[in-house]
Amino acid sequence: MRGTLKPPRLRDNCFALPQGVDWIPVSEALTRLETALTPVVQSETLLVDQAAGRVLTENLSAKRATPPHPNAAVDGYGFAHCATGYGPQYLPLVKGRAAAGHPYAGTVPKGSALRILTGAPLPEGVDTVVLEEDCTIDGQAIAFHGPIKPGTNTRCAGEDRAKGVPILTAGHRLRAPDLALLAATGHEAVPVLRPLRVAVMSTGDELRDLGGATEPGHVFDANRPMLRALLTRWGHEVIDLGRWPDNPDSIRTALDQGARADAIMTSGGASAGEEDHISALLQAEGRLHAWRIALKPGRPLVLAQWHGTPVFGLPGNPVAAFVCALLFARPALELMSGAGWSSPLRFTVPAAFAKSKKPGRTEYPRARLTSRGEVEVFTSEGSGRISGLSWADGLVELPMEAAEITPGTAVTYLPYAGFGL
Ligand code: AMP
Ligand code: MG
Numbered sequence: 262m263r264g265t266l267k268p269p270r271l272r273d274n275c276f277a278l279p280q281g282v283d284w285i286p287v288s289e290a291l292t293r294l295e296t297a298l299t300p301v302v303q304s305e306t307l308l309v310d311q312a313a314g315r316v317l318t319e320n321l322s323a324k325r326a327t328p329p330h331p332n333a334a335v336d337g338y339g340f341a342h343c344a345t346g347y348g349p350q351y352l353p354l355v356k357g358r359a360a361a362g363h364p365y366a367g368t369v370p371k372g373s374a375l376r377i378l379t380g381a382p383l384p385e386g387v388d389t390v391v392l393e394e395d396c397t398i399d400g401q402a403i404a405f406h407g408p409i410k411p412g413t414n415t416r417c418a419g420e421d422r423a424k425g426v427p428i429l430t431a432g433h434r435l436r437a438p439d440l441a442l443l444a445a446t447g448h449e450a451v452p453v454l455r456p457l458r459v460a461v462m463s464t465g466d467e468l469r470d471l472g473g474a475t476e477p478g479h480v481f482d483a484n485r486p487m488l489r490a491l492l493t494r495w496g497h498e499v500i501d502l503g504r505w506p507d508n509p510d511s512i513r514t515a516l517d518q519g520a521r522a523d524a525i526m527t528s529g530g531a532s533a534g535e536e537d538h539i540s541a542l543l544q545a546e547g548r549l550h551a552w553r554i555a556l557k558p559g560r561p562l563v564l565a566q567w568h569g570t571p572v573f574g575l576p577g578n579p580v581a582a583f584v585c586a587l588l589f590a591r592p593a594l595e596l597m598s599g600a601g602w603s604s605p606l607r608f609t610v611p612a613a614f615a616k617s618k619k620p621g622r623t624e625y626p627r628a629r630l631t632s633r634g635e636v637e638v639f640t641s642e643g644s645g646r647i648s649g650l651s652w653a654d655g656l657v658e659l660p661m662e663a664a665e666i667t668p669g670t671a672v673t674y675l676p677y678a679g680f681g682l
Pocket of ligand 1: 467481484529578579
């Protein structure tokens with residue numbers, strides 16, 4: 262049986278809240294989510310060229326020093342420092358030159374200089390380089406003003422990273438600069454996790470796909486393009502399950518299709534109304550836990566399992582769906598993908614707005630930094646105001662207890678960039 266028999270991906274009751282818990286604060290929801298989930302994906306080896314966005318599974322060290330040889334940092338003339346001093350310096354030029362990829366094979370005698378270009382390995386006899394612009398040259402010799410510090414305009418072998426020193430750690434998601442570091446330190450292929458596969462679906466009889474005909478009462482599906490782009494940006498593989506009407510049979514079919522993914526993300530139909538078939542079906546045939554999280558915008562966030570696959574049931578309102586995806590789905594999926602739990606960047610900045618806020622829930626108005634380094638919020642708080650999401654470059658986090666915010670009050674600003682966008 263070993264080999265085919267696998268333990269369930271999640272504990273049966275992993276999303277259950279203790280008896281009697283009704284509303285939970287955002288911070289508690291995050292802690293509960295972090296403890297409920299574990300990494301689920303396998304590793305593979307990929308060429309560095311193909312590894313952008315993937316998560317490393319091992320700590321890596323430099324296989325090669327960078328730079329691999331001492332070299333010139335500028336175009337100029339190289340010589341032995343010990344033969345120079347104060348005041349005007351005159352050095353005869355030796356024949357030939359050293360250029361990047363074309364090392365000078367000979368030795369430069371003490372008291373002479375050699376034409377050397379940026380990136381060229383320093384030849385025997387050269388430890389210092391004078392910048393071309395600081396010299397006069399007649400073809401036979403160079404003249405410049407001393408003193409010049411020893412080692413000027415040169416780079417030592419391994420001054421960036423020596424061979425064998427650590428460069429990147431397991432769990433790191435590779436970005437473009439990391440690929441440069443891997444290449445420079447001699448890594449051709451790297452051990453990485455396969456991407457997390459996340460199935461995305463929208464639900465609602467009123468929804469239509471772009472390009473389709475609309476009749477009165479129809480709205481375009483705004484969540485799927487948004488959620489797909491978020492997931493792709495976060496490095497996951499998206500399985501688009503499409504858009505489904507509000508009936509249990511359709512949604513059952515969709516969830517069955519999604520069960521081959523590592524996680525399912527739904528939007529819409531997650532409340533407790535008569536047309537909220539996501540929650541009804543997950544309640545009847547899956548494992549449903551509707552977390553009533555004390556936040557705005559946001560309706561109950563549905564956390565469930567469909568035949569062992571975790572389901573993140575986001576609210577249908579695009580604003581609430583976006584905020585819940587950033588706050589809850591992102592760190593949860595990061596954890597499942599092997600990159601570890603992540604918290605957004607938070608900056609304290611003065612408010613450029615006034616607001617009275619009732620205590621008891623955390624609010625996330627859509628926000629944007631002004632050129633004066635203050636943060637302003639979108640005028641309407643309605644969670645149907647999709648344009649506010651697009652207007653913003655981040656969120657403000659107004660904590661449970663916050664009450665009266667006046668211009669100048671220090672508030673917490675969470676840039677979209679800190680959510681990996
Ligand atoms: P629901 O969560 O299904 O009750 O939907 C709440 C609101 O969000 C309704 O006004 C829906 O029309 C709207 N909505 C739900 N899903 C989407 C979607 N994918 N795109 C745009 N609006 C949506
Ligand atoms: Mg609906």
